[in-house]
Amino acid sequence: MLEYTLITGASTGIGKELAKEFAKNHHNLILIARNKSKLEELKKELSSHSVKIEVFPMDLSKKDAPEKIHQYIKQNQYSVQILINNAGFATNGFFLKNSLQTELEEIQVNITSLLELTHRIGNEMLKDSLNKPKYHYKILNVASTAGFQPGPYMSTYYATKAFVLNFSEGLYEEFRHKNILVSVLCPGATKTEFFERAKIDHAMIAKSPYMMSAEDVAKYTYKKLMKNQPIIIPGIMNKIGVFSTRLFPRSVLRKITKSINQQKGN
Template identity: 45%
Template structure:
């Protein structure tokens, strides 16, 4: 029997690349996103590899619960949970739609938290000892600072980082790996969907393949926080050295 990795947001970008890497490493896949067509395409690309497709909108308050029940109906257990689905919204907080910002919190924060809560008991019981099991949560370098004009997005990623680091400590000694992946700007649909294509943030992007590679290897090695790319790592370090008020000003400049 193969261990199973459930990956949210696998229909494109970083999640799509992570799905390929976990499949190559021998994990059976459960892939989740809204776009069933794209998920089915990924399944086809992976040929005979065992893949279960779950088309679900995680911005729906019952989205995470529905995913859990569908996994149980399929008789599957989850040994690795990759909470990657997420999106951003660019604009002044008061001008962005409240409904859309609540949807963003539902996907980036609530669904991630709920899925982790649902699947942890399975993971702890899972018998696979020679292959990593646990949780890989996708935050962002945005987690390290306040982000004017993407205020709720940055705050959601600060939650993901804090939550995941705390969980890692709670689960020390259980055999589970708990890691946070903090990508910098990556060439995916993220900026288009966030209405941030015209900002300076898109000037230096990494490929989703390179980000996923570093994320996957970091998780396999049991790293606490994985920041792909030398430039992103040095920027994350310098962010810690400057006052948060200055970091907020810099983030505001980058968003213009």
């Protein structure tokens, strides 16, 4: 059975850069996102690395998407050695005026699909994880530095990332005894399509002078994942930011994030 790294949200941003990094390091890839032509383009771009690349377009806001992905893997007899749950998006603005449908899709993509893929593919890994070298099987869930604090005007997004962070840390302790690594990646502001998609243009969060490139985030992540690190925070400013959330009372923290996230008109 051929072994693969499966990456959701591989069409742009951090997921795309992770795909490049994994291909460079000789991993076969299964690339998932909605935009088929961007995935096919990436497949072409990575063809020089002589790894196998499969493209499986899927909308993770649809309830049956994780089951379809699971079926696709089983039908093709692919073994997922590394699962990267990266797909995600944010909504921004006064919660009561945001589209309820989009808020619910945000929960579906950022939380429910991630949980279901972890359960389904984690169970495939469990079938022979104890016969493999240490942490041969890995699951990397993408949270955010936002997961460490409440986030007024992006309340749903911050809460989804708090879920991903706590869920992944919990699973790290459960799964390590079964020889499956669960790591969580917590990037800070990163230059991708993320802010444009969330329609965040003039909030301070979109103008951080410390924004990292998606390429740097991916390179750092690959290195730390291969060292089996449970919580991966790229960039010194992001590490300091996360540490400082322990120093402030929550009443102060939420006022700071409010001032960072709020846009004119909210």
